Amino acid sequence: MARKPETPDALPSRRMRGFEPAGGLMSRRIQKAGETRGFAVSRLLTHWAEVAGADLAAITRPVKVGYTREGMGATLTLLVSPAHAPMVEMRKERLRERVNAVYGYNAISRIHITQTAATGFAEGQADFAPAPRADGPRALPEPGPEARAVAHDVADDGLRRALEQLAQNVLSRKRT
Numbered sequence: 001m002a003r004k005p006e007t008p009d010a011l012p013s014r015r016m017r018g019f020e021p022a023g024g025l026m027s028r029r030i031q032k033a034g035e036t037r038g039f040a041v042s043r044l045l046t047h048w049a050e051v052a053g054a055d056l057a058a059i060t061r062p063v064k065v066g067y068t069r070e071g072m073g074a075t076l077t078l079l080v081s082p083a084h085a086p087m088v089e090m091r092k093e094r095l096r097e098r099v100n101a102v103y104g105y106n107a108i109s110r111i112h113i114t115q116t117a118a119t120g121f122a123e124g125q126a127d128f129a130p131a132p133r134a135d136g137p138r139a140l141p142e143p144g145p146e147a148r149a150v151a152h153d154v155a156d157d158g159l160r161r162a163l164e165q166l167a168q169n170v171l172s173r174k175r176t
Contacts, residue, residue: 044102051102052095059084063114073109082115089113143168 044065049057061079068074076099080088088095092111099108143164151163 044099047102051098053098056088056091056095060088065108074107075110075112076108077112077114080113080115085113085115140165141168141172144171146171 044051044062048060048062051057052060059080062076063079064077066075066077076096078088092113096108096111099111100106147164147167150167151160154160154163
């Protein structure tokens with residue numbers, strides 16, 4: 001009896017053991033969603049802060065890559081709040097070079113800036129960064145005596161606290 005050839009989209013016949021990276025589970029879906037908007041390299045979307053730089057990534061968002069009929073010289077459309085558009089306009093040539101470095105060739109020939117609030121016309125202000133938590137960062141529980149005993153010989157304070165916290169997490173895990 002002959003086996004069917006596996007296609008790239010077919011699920012594996014047997015599950016992996018252990019933990020699987022979340023990025024690996026969603027990579028095909030992210031790539032397909034990006035390709036529908038013209039993003040052949042999904043890294044441009046997922047690592048936008050690294051590509052554009054932290055200052056530009058906070059005020060811009062890549063929306064679409066449009067290709068011309070000839071196929072070369074695509075246009076990257078960025079969503080920018082109207083207040084930041086002049087600054088982005090002055091820096092878009094440097095941004096184009098950084099985006100092309102991700103592609104590995106001169107894929108983007110133009111950057112088009114769209115001045116619109118990401119939240120819609122009714123709200124009036126666009127906020128690209130997530131709001132900080134109102135209650136602040138969560139405090140970790142104090143490690144118990146068993147967790148402290150695991151790392152008591154470690155001289156470095158930061159490493160000892162990290163090992164105590166890890167031991168506390170392992171010891172408090174629910175057994176199934």
